[in-house]
Amino acid sequence: MKTENEIRAEILERVGELYASREAGRKFVPGLDRVHYAGRVFDEKEMQALISSALDFWMTLGEKDIEFTKSLCGYQGMKYGVMANSGSSANLLAVSALCSKNFSGHLNKGDEVVTTAAAFPTTLNPIIQNGLVPVFVDVEADTYNIDAKKIEEALSEKTRAVMFAHTLGNPAEMDRIMSIAKRHDLFVVEDTCDALDSRYGGKLCGTFGDLSTYSFYAAHHITTGEGGAVLTDNPELYKEALSIRDWGRACFCRTGEKNPDGACGRRFSHKFEGLPDGYDHKYVYSNIGYNLKPLDLQCAIGVEQLKKLPAFTEKRKRNFSALYNALKEHKDFLILPRAYEKADPSWFALPVTVREEAPFSRKEIVSYLESKRIETRMLFGGNILRQPGYRDILHRVGGALTNTDKIAEGTFFLGVYPGLDEEKLDYMISVLDDFFRNHTNSREAD
Numbered sequence: 116m117k118t119e120n121e122i123r124a125e126i127l128e129r130v131g132e133l134y135a136s137r138e139a140g141r142k143f144v145p146g147l148d149r150v151h152y153a154g155r156v157f158d159e160k161e162m163q164a165l166i167s168s169a170l171d172f173w174m175t176l177g178e179k180d181i182e183f184t185k186s187l188c189g190y191q192g193m194k195y196g197v198m199a200n201s202g203s204s205a206n207l208l209a210v211s212a213l214c215s216k217n218f219s220g221h222l223n224k225g226d227e228v229v230t231t232a233a234a235f236p237t238t239l240n241p242i243i244q245n246g247l248v249p250v251f252v253d254v255e256a257d258t259y260n261i262d263a264k265k266i267e268e269a270l271s272e273k274t275r276a277v278m279f280a281h282t283l284g285n286p287a288e289m290d291r292i293m294s295i296a297k298r299h300d301l302f303v304v305e306d307t308c309d310a311l312d313s314r315y316g317g318k319l320c321g322t323f324g325d326l327s328t329y330s331f332y333a334a335h336h337i338t339t340g341e342g343g344a345v346l347t348d349n350p351e352l353y354k355e356a357l358s359i360r361d362w363g364r365a366c367f368c369r370t371g372e373k374n375p376d377g378a379c380g381r382r383f384s385h386k387f388e389g390l391p392d393g394y395d396h397k398y399v400y401s402n403i404g405y406n407l408k409p410l411d412l413q414c415a416i417g418v419e420q421l422k423k424l425p426a427f428t429e430k431r432k433r434n435f436s437a438l439y440n441a442l443k444e445h446k447d448f449l450i451l452p453r454a455y456e457k458a459d460p461s462w463f464a465l466p467v468t469v470r471e472e473a474p475f476s477r478k479e480i481v482s483y484l485e486s487k488r489i490e491t492r493m494l495f496g497g498n499i500l501r502q503p504g505y506r507d508i509l510h511r512v513g514g515a516l517t518n519t520d521k522i523a524e525g526t527f528f529l530g531v532y533p534g535l536d537e538e539k540l541d542y543m544i545s546v547l548d549d550f551f552r553n554h555t556n557s558r559e560a561d
């Protein structure tokens with residue numbers, strides 16, 4: 116009879132063979148196969164890690180959570196990490212931790228948070244969901260980032276925090292934002308969901324503010340299928356984010372804690388006001404929480420993906436440059452993306468805005484690309500205040516949202532993810548060339 120280890124090794128070897136056989140049959144047919152804007156990039160290592168974790172059949176958070184959290188915190192140079200089931204949940208945890216009554220500097224209902232309206236909805240939603248008031252400032256037309264020059268004039272005595280995304284991987288103007296935050300005693304939450312491995316002044320995005328969030332959905336820089344994380348250097352915020360993720364409980368034992376008396380060794384000997392003496396710490400709730408945990412299976416994939424991050428980043432940069440170079444001769448018709456001098460972006464995608472004076476509309480170029488099976492996306496909600504679900508939200512606007520509206524009207528983005536190889540990039544560039552040849556000449560001849 117074979118041992119468990121022998122059987123496991125055989126299964127994993129077969130998984131490797133399955134991956135290799137699928138890859139051998141892969142072929143790209145231009146014009147027929149979709150050119151995705153993003154997608155999961157993996158090899159047999161991720162598949163084997165997933166299957167190996169499945170064979171353990173532990174399923175909920177365990178050893179792989181510890182390993183992935185440690186390696187992500189190590190990569191980012193941050194002290195504490197809380198894994199979540201999505202980037203949206205990570206944002207919810209970050210803002211909820213800031214609002215936890217147990218946090219010494221906590222925000223109160225009605226306090227204001229400066230943010231942008233050219234946003235992914237779940238960067239904004241936790242502000243609303245926690246009873247805070249978003250104050251919208253405009254973004255820049257070419258960096259697509261919060262216009263840091265506009266933050267100060269939007270502040271009131273109620274403003275307590277700034278929360279924004281490094282848009283599509285392009286680092287926000289961090290030195291200006293951090294000095295404003297310091298001057299006005301504001302918390303900073305960096306939504307780094309689209310910007311893992313992007314840097315500003317040589318420092319990784321997500322390492323400037325009080326909390327940073329990450330998404331590991333399949334479209335992102337690394338993937339666990341679905342998944343996310345919150346990182347912080349603040350032990351208080353870490354404790355509250357963990358509690359809120361895990362039903363709001365006061366106990367910080369990991370799932371499957373071996374010591375029946377809890378990690379603290381005092382599970383039945385705490386005294387909490389209003390509760391019977393020695394009430395089981397596992398069932399003491401210090402926050403009104405959720406269950407936003409991912410599975411260990413996802414963390415197992417994350418461990419392998421993180422090892423590939425530097426190679427992914429290199430490819431993202433290469434792909435961005437190739438498409439940027441192809442588009443730059445059309446800058447009279449398109450606003451091309453700009454990064455700050457100090458920024459070193461690992462782009463999530465390449466955004467462009469069709470200028471008002473261009474002889475074609477966004478609808479025309481997007482429809483053309485999609486008809487050639489090249490995927491495009493809008494810059495999320497455009498101006499989220501114009502979205503049906505957001506028309507009645509309590510908010511304040513700090514200055515005109517002129518560029519935000521320009522984005523709603525004219526911006527779309529193209530993929531630069533590591534799954535785009537030279538063949539696909541060449542195809543994209545030839546389709547773009549065709550479009551510009553047809554649309555710029557024909558209108559000029561009118």
Ligand SMILES: Cc1ncc(COP(=O)(O)O)c(C=O)c1O
Binds near residue numbers: 206237238306330
């Ligand atoms: C900037 C930003 N924040 C948050 C999220 C939400 O992440 P998730 O899809 O993992 O919930 C996304 C999603 O793509 C995003 O782009």
